[in-house]
Amino acid sequence: MSTAPASGGTGKPLGDSGTVGALARRIAGKAGPLYLSMLATMAGGMVTAGVLGNAGTAQLAAYALVIAVFNPVLMVIQGALRGSTPFVAENGEDPRKLAPVVRDSLWLALTMGALGALLITTVPLWGRLAGVAAPTLAALGPYPLLMGLYVVVASVGASVTVLLIGLGHNRAVLALSLVTTVLAVALVPALVLGPGPVPAMGLPGAGLAVLAGGGATVCLSLYVARRVTVLREQPVGLGAPHWAGVRRIARVGLPSGSTLLVKFGTMGVLALAVARIGSAEAAAHQLLVVVATFVFLAATATGQSTVPLTARAAGRGDRAGVRRSLLAGYLVAVPVVVVSAALVWAASGTVVGLFTDDPDVAALVTALLPVLFAVVVADTVQALPGMGLLGLKDARPSMYTFAVCYGLLALVAVPVAGAGGLTSVWTVYAVATAGLVAGQGLAFWRLSARI
Numbered sequence: 192m193s194t195a196p197a198s199g200g201t202g203k204p205l206g207d208s209g210t211v212g213a214l215a216r217r218i219a220g221k222a223g224p225l226y227l228s229m230l231a232t233m234a235g236g237m238v239t240a241g242v243l244g245n246a247g248t249a250q251l252a253a254y255a256l257v258i259a260v261f262n263p264v265l266m267v268i269q270g271a272l273r274g275s276t277p278f279v280a281e282n283g284e285d286p287r288k289l290a291p292v293v294r295d296s297l298w299l300a301l302t303m304g305a306l307g308a309l310l311i312t313t314v315p316l317w318g319r320l321a322g323v324a325a326p327t328l329a330a331l332g333p334y335p336l337l338m339g340l341y342v343v344v345a346s347v348g349a350s351v352t353v354l355l356i357g358l359g360h361n362r363a364v365l366a367l368s369l370v371t372t373v374l375a376v377a378l379v380p381a382l383v384l385g386p387g388p389v390p391a392m393g394l395p396g397a398g399l400a401v402l403a404g405g406g407a408t409v410c411l412s413l414y415v416a417r418r419v420t421v422l423r424e425q426p427v428g429l430g431a432p433h434w435a436g437v438r439r440i441a442r443v444g445l446p447s448g449s450t451l452l453v454k455f456g457t458m459g460v461l462a463l464a465v466a467r468i469g470s471a472e473a474a475a476h477q478l479l480v481v482v483a484t485f486v487f488l489a490a491t492a493t494g495q496s497t498v499p500l501t502a503r504a505a506g507r508g509d510r511a512g513v514r515r516s517l518l519a520g521y522l523v524a525v526p527v528v529v530v531s532a533a534l535v536w537a538a539s540g541t542v543v544g545l546f547t548d549d550p551d552v553a554a555l556v557t558a559l560l561p562v563l564f565a566v567v568v569a570d571t572v573q574a575l576p577g578m579g580l581l582g583l584k585d586a587r588p589s590m591y592t593f594a595v596c597y598g599l600l601a602l603v604a605v606p607v608a609g610a611g612g613l614t615s616v617w618t619v620y621a622v623a624t625a626g627l628v629a630g631q632g633l634a635f636w637r638l639s640a641r642i
Contacts (some may be wrong), residue, residue: 192222192602193594198338198376200358203342204553205412206307206623207405207556207627209515210515211378211515211518211519211522212504212519212522214500214515214516214518214519215520215522215523217411217500217519217521217524218377218493218496218497218516218519218520218523219347219493220249221359221361221496221635222361222489222492222493222495222496222523222524223492224359224362224364224365225356225361225364225365225491225492225495225496226265226368226489226492227365227368227529228361228365228368228369229368229486229488229491229492230488231295231365231368231369231371231372232368232371233376233377233485233488234372234376235275235371235404237374238337238375238379238380239254239375239379239397239400239559240254241399241514242379242380242384243410245603248394249326249327249329249330250330250394252324252327252330253327253328253330253331253334253394254394254397255366256314256318256323256327256331256351257311257314257331257335257338259602260310260311260314261311261338261342262455263428263451263452263455263456264307264311265307265342265346265349266343266451266452266455267299267303267451267452268303268307268342268349268350268361268448269305269451270343270444270445270449270450270451270452271299271303271440271441271444271445271447271448272299272303272346272349272350272353273301273353273444273447273448273495273498273581274295274442274447274581274586275295275296275350275354275443275444275501275503276297276353276354276356276445276495276498276499276581276582277357277443277498277502277505277582277584278292278357278439278440278502278580279293279296279353279357279358279505280294280357280498280499280500280503280582281355281502281503281506282420282461282501283357283358283359283421283499285421286422286424289421289422290422291436292436292440293310293350293354293422294384294429294430294436295432295437295439295440295522296350296353296354296440297347297350297429297434297438298429298433298437299350299437299440299441299444300346300347300433301343301346301347301409302437303346304342304344304345304346304347304398305342305613307339307343307346308339308340308342308343309445310419311338311339311341311342312335312336312339314331314335315328315331316577317329321525322543327636330393330404332372332393332394332395332397332398333395333396334395334398336398337395337398337399337401338398338401338402340586341398341400341402341405343402343471344405344406344409345405346403347409347424348405348412349408351368351412351416352364352408352412353357354416354420354589355412355415355416355419355420355497356495356498356499356529357499358418358420358498359423359499360419360497361459361496363415363419365469366415367412367415369407370408370411371404371405371408374400374407374408375404378400378401378403378404378552379396379397379400379401381396381400382396382397382399382400383396383397383400383486390610395440399579410471414440414528417512419603425439430608431467443581443584443586444527444586446583446586446587446589446590447589447590448588450586450589450590450593453590453593453594453597453598454593454597456601457597457600457604458480460601460604460605461476461600461601461620462476462477462480462602463604463605464604464605464607464608464616465530465608465613465616467605467609468608468609468613469610471549471551471555472555472612472613474547474549474552475552475555475556475559475613476613476616477557478546478552478556479556479617481546482535482542482556482563483532483566483567486528486531486532486535486567487528487567487571487574488528488571489524489528489531489571490524490528490570490571490574490575491574493520493523493524493575494520494575494577494578495529495566495576496520496522497516497517497519497578497579497582498578498581498582499582499583500512500515500516500577500580500582501516501578501579501583502503502582502583502584503516503548504516505582505584505639505642507584508642509642510639510640510642511552512620512641513529513579513582513583513639514639515637516579516582517575517576517579520575520578520579521572523573524571524574524575525546525571525572527572529565529567532563532567532568533562535559535560536560536564539557539560540557541623543556555613558614559613559617560613560620562617562621563617564613565621565624566617566621566624567623569624569625569627569628570627572625572628572632573624573627573628573630573631573632574631576634576635576636577589577631577635578629578633579635579639580631580634580635580638583635583638583639583642585638585641586627587642588630588631588634588635588638589631589634590628592626592627592631592634593627595626595630596623596624596626596627596630597623597627599623600619600620600623603619604616604619
């Protein structure tokens with residue numbers, strides 16, 4: 192079997208060891224397009240929320256109800272599908288070996304997408320049982336069904352995105368994200384508000400818009416994947432499912448998806464705990480989360496870009512190469528996150544003013560920016576070895592670490608909020624994130640030592 196580094200069909204080696212500096216430059220080149228694609232996705236989501244905010248309070252509340260289920264479902268699916276990344280990276284040079292991995296990933300996407308769709312379409316049922324207001328339930332209409340269908344479409348799209356990232360075609364991911372955003376910006380206002388001769392459809396129009404845009408993007412994604420990768424000469428039909436291969440990907444990916452679910456659930460508990468303090472604290476907490484999410488995007492993009500390098504180094508039995516990929520990731524992500532956080536801190540008056548004109552909320556946010564800085568930097572430091580564990584095909588230590596650190600955070604959130612307010616909540620959040628740094632780093636070091 193050849194030991195030549197995989198090229199993913201580009202003719203340029205993606206997996207040679209090189210120096211840490213060379214790896215850092217390569218990772219930066221791959222992470223940049225992913226970072227921009229994440230910004231584009233955020234912009235598309237903001238357009239949908241903003242348009243629905245002008246369509247009526249009940250419709251915005253119904254949208255929030257469905258999205259409260261949709262977001263964690265999609266996070267778990269996307270995390271699970273990342274389990275195919277190391278298998279894609281290892282077989283990126285051989286289309287005959289890559290094709291079964293792609294088929295198994297598609298079957299996992301369809302299976303999890305169908306389960307997610309079932310959960311979302313039952314939102315009216317459990318919403319009624321939970322005592323959601325009647326006007327909100329009435330405003331749902333066919334929106335849960337449309338979003339359920341969209342989950343299946345988005346799952347297939349996520350499997351293609353993972354394939355492109357695993358093969359190093361991150362610019363194609365950016366291009367597809369821009370297409371998705373453009374379609375959202377064009378279709379959502381048109382179908383929700385109905386400018387000109389177009390009838391206003393309200394919330395169902397938003398569902399129809401994302402479903403139509405998502406379907407178009409997925410078709411384009413499948414076409415791009417066939418044209419720019421080694422699969423262009425290898426037929427990849429869906430065929431009958433090979434469940435052993437699907438389970439192989441799921442064993443790697445599901446712990447990663449579960450990690451995201453634990454994090455998402457804990458952040459929900461924090462929001463609830465802060466909401467018990469007061470409206471100003473709740474608003475400030477939400478703004479801090481938004482800023483932290485934006486600053487952290489660079490770490491997410493960098494981490495995803497390091498997974499293929501880690502997987503290929505592990506496949507070669509190159510322990511030093513595995514660890515160099517982590518160090519190179521730090522060289523890329525940490526400076527960007529630190530500089531981004533510092534800029535937000537330095538321009539806090541302007542940045543906070545973009546989100547709120549309430550002086551009490553602004554004062555709370557500004558006072559907690561140093562703590563936010565600590566949280567985001569620590570989150571960056573823990574995220575990269577977490578992605579490294581995914582590249583080593585064992586994300587279970589990440590799941591266990593998050594379960595312990597964030598589980599304890601969720602347990603103490605309410606009493607800490609009652610005793611010390613918003614500052615104490617974010618302080619224990621920083622402590623929990625520091626625990627993740629220790630747990631993730633130790634797990635990566637021990638697992639990489641077995642190579």
